Amino acid sequence: MKRRNIIIFAGVVFLFFAGAVVAGYFLSQPSKNDTSNVTNNTNNTTTIINQSSVNQSQNTQSDFISAAKAKSIASQYLSSNSKYKNFAAGTPTLKGSVYYVPMVVANDNSQSAKGTVVGNVKVDARTGSVLGTESWDIETGEPINQAP
Numbered sequence: 126m127k128r129r130n131i132i133i134f135a136g137v138v139f140l141f142f143a144g145a146v147v148a149g150y151f152l153s154q155p156s157k158n159d160t161s162n163v164t165n166n167t168n169n170t171t172t173i174i175n176q177s178s179v180n181q182s183q184n185t186q187s188d189f190i191s192a193a194k195a196k197s198i199a200s201q202y203l204s205s206n207s208k209y210k211n212f213a214a215g216t217p218t219l220k221g222s223v224y225y226v227p228m229v230v231a232n233d234n235s236q237s238a239k240g241t242v243v244g245n246v247k248v249d250a251r252t253g254s255v256l257g258t259e260s261w262d263i264e265t266g267e268p269i270n271q272a273p
Contacts, residue, residue: 189251209228225247229242
């Protein structure tokens, strides 16, 4: 029993000294942080670019119609076209300079269930004109764009 305890004690002492040697080695190495200036310059440049982009998009988006106006335009377009009489306009999303206004099934007299989004009316965010509609192929999921 004593021999077993001595072997365990010797193993623990060996591991302790080995750990101390490894820690000493790493502590004696000079620290190298050559990327601090590059990182700071990159962050400053990125911040300037991001601020510039925000200013540009604020300037550009101030020329855009509102999402509510895009929804109203899409709603008028859908109600004026007999092909889209079963659809209502959903909540628009802005992508670039185009509002995508969902075409939502408005009643139960359609192939799709009420509330289903079956496509989008594309509204130009600058002029408010309808650019056409976008729906999806049932089999492939690929977009199908149609002119107004």
